[in-house]
Amino acid sequence: MSDAYVVGVDMIKFGRFPDKTVPEIGAESALLALDDCGLKIQDMQALYCGNLGQASGMVGQRILQQIGQTGIPVVNVSNACATGATAFREAWAAVKAGLYDCVLAVGVEQMGKGLLGGTGGGKGIPKEGLLGSGTMPAVFAEAGMEHARKYGTTFEQFAKVSVKNHHHSTLNPKAMYQIETPLDQVMNAEMIAYPNTKLMCSVNVDGSAAAVICSEKKAKELGLMKRAIKVRASVLTSDPWQERDLVMPDVNSCTRLAAKQAYEMAGLGAEDIDLVELHDCFATAEILHYENLGLCGDGEAGRMIDDGETALGGRIPVNVSGGLLSKGHPLGATGIANIYEVATHLRGEAGKRQVEGARIGMTHVIGLGSACGIHILEKAQ
Amino acid sequence: MSDKPLPVVEYLKIPDAGDPYLEGYKCGNCGATFLGERHVCSKCGARDQMSTVKLSNSGKLYSYSIVHRSFPGIEVPYVSAVVDLDDGVAIKGNLINVEPDPEKIEFDMPVEVVFKDALGRKDKDGNSYLSFFFQPKS
Numbered sequence A: 001m002s003d004a005y006v007v008g009v010d011m012i013k014f015g016r017f018p019d020k021t022v023p024e025i026g027a028e029s030a031l032l033a034l035d036d037c038g039l040k041i042q043d044m045q046a047l048y049c050g051n052l053g054q055a056s057g058m059v060g061q062r063i064l065q066q067i068g069q070t071g072i073p074v075v076n077v078s079n080a081c082a083t084g085a086t087a088f089r090e091a092w093a094a095v096k097a098g099l100y101d102c103v104l105a106v107g108v109e110q111m112g113k114g115l116l117g118g119t120g121g122g123k124g125i126p127k128e129g130l131l132g133s134g135t136m137p138a139v140f141a142e143a144g145m146e147h148a149r150k151y152g153t154t155f156e157q158f159a160k161v162s163v164k165n166h167h168h169s170t171l172n173p174k175a176m177y178q179i180e181t182p183l184d185q186v187m188n189a190e191m192i193a194y195p196n197t198k199l200m201c202s203v204n205v206d207g208s209a210a211a212v213i214c215s216e217k218k219a220k221e222l223g224l225m226k227r228a229i230k231v232r233a234s235v236l237t238s239d240p241w242q243e244r245d246l247v248m249p250d251v252n253s254c255t256r257l258a259a260k261q262a263y264e265m266a267g268l269g270a271e272d273i274d275l276v277e278l279h280d281c282f283a284t285a286e287i288l289h290y291e292n293l294g295l296c297g298d299g300e301a302g303r304m305i306d307d308g309e310t311a312l313g314g315r316i317p318v319n320v321s322g323g324l325l326s327k328g329h330p331l332g333a334t335g336i337a338n339i340y341e342v343a344t345h346l347r348g349e350a351g352k353r354q355v356e357g358a359r360i361g362m363t364h365v366i367g368l369g370s371a372c373g374i375h376i377l378e379k380a381q
Numbered sequence B: 001m002s003d004k005p006l007p008v009v010e011y012l013k014i015p016d017a018g019d020p021y022l023e024g025y026k027c028g029n030c031g032a033t034f035l036g037e038r039h040v041c042s043k044c045g046a047r048d049q050m051s052t053v054k055l056s057n058s059g060k061l062y063s064y065s066i067v068h069r070s071f072p073g074i075e076v077p078y079v080s081a082v083v084d085l086d087d088g089v090a091i092k093g094n095l096i097n098v099e100p101d102p103e104k105i106e107f108d109m110p111v112e113v114v115f116k117d118a119l120g121r122k123d124k125d126g127n128s129y130l131s132f133f134f135q136p137k138s
Helices: A022-037 A059-067 A083-096 A136-151 A155-169 A183-188 A216-221 A253-266 A283-292 A301-306 A331-346
Strands: A004-011 A047-050 A074-077 A102-109 A191-194 A207-215 A229-238 A275-277 A360-367 A371-379 B021-027 B033-035 B050-054 B058-067 B078-085 B090-095 B110-122 B128-136
Touching: A004 A022, A004 A083, A004 A216, A004 A331, A022 A059, A022 A102, A022 A207, A047 A059, A047 A083, A047 A331, A059 A074, A059 A102, A074 A083, A083 A102, A083 A207, A083 A229, A083 A331, A083 A360, A083 A371, A102 A331, A136 A191, A136 A283, A136 A301, A136 B058, A136 B078, A155 A183, A155 A283, A155 A301, A207 A216, A207 A331, A229 A253, A229 A331, A253 A283, A253 A360, A253 A371, A275 A331, A283 A301, A331 A360, A331 A371, B058 B090, B078 B110
Parallel strands: A047 A074, A047 A102, A275 A360, B090 B128
Antiparallel strands: A004 A207, A004 A229, A102 A207, A191 B058, A229 A371, A360 A371, B021 B033, B021 B050, B058 B078, B058 B110, B078 B090, B110 B128
């Protein structure tokens, strides 16, 4: 099978756009990604569109109604917070399989403000606050506290993740926020679900990101190899059975499984990765994933954040975009926005936040319930 | 309207005689135990090997969060707790009769399951509900 390459990729600056429709927001990044490689919608043979909020609303077709109705097949994808990565992966798989040689993937979301999740629904009476909490901040707090019980990880160490990612976002003009948040500010912010304060929760924003994926042959024909990004690995897993997974959604085992498969597919190890965009939906989650992705040994994640190893300039920079915590987390767009970020570094085009000499990068998302998507990307030779 | 309280979840059983209890479904093939009725084991895939078991009212605190912000109308703070029951089943609920302060909550602290009214919550028909809570073992 031929390799598949990202030849065009871009995202809009994340923000709040209540006056725009979901297809309008998606169309913006689709056009940016096409412009990034100088192609037209007429060059695209299929569209893979990720969106959660209007999962039954044919968002992909409505994007084409904005940018060109060429009659191509459209697949609308919904996979919780792994939606964008899943759409990208479906696009990649179709090119890998030889079905098409040039396709478009778009991820888009329009979010409200406020808490996500909750143990609602079902018969009888509301269960939230009666049978514990199903809000996302609490669920990820419980996952973080599991790490604390095993390794003594502290509130302060979790908070340092937020300090780092907010700092990174001051260097990213496409992030929702560009604001420094010192440690005392993070720790003294409104407590949402201990140990996650408000500044340790990802930002609900609107946004979109898109990528054009080509076969190697097509990319060469089009003269697009110079800025092309090779997809070295694309992996999607679901959550394997775990003893507590009925009451404690498991983000660890599906990530570990996906990381193992991704390193195998790429023929690489964690030591070969120059930067990572991982799923910091809450500050607690980032700590877990240092170990899940093999960036450090089990039990070393707290030390890793203390030592600044994952900050820009550190041994393995993580979430130099600002991450979901500060760049923002438009659910369906996040997976492709991560790919944009890593690709931008591999192209050497990341400006002030450039990871110097970045050659290989990894993206990771988790959709709770659970789905894990991992991609390993490399600058084309 | 029922003249007796209804169970908050179907795995809470209220017998006509005797105390309420939590019910699990145990796989006869691999031993995995689940909350709630099921016919296929999601650990090993065995079909029609499930049998009901009465779950222990005793366990240990595995993980928790202290919830300070919730949806409108829900009283905060409260402790959302994941408890490992002594027979190996993990269950989630509110940890009560403890200060919502990380200094006062210890991992692996022994807890017991207690059955009480569901914080006064009623359904649209006015039915009351019986719920379960965890509290530190005295």
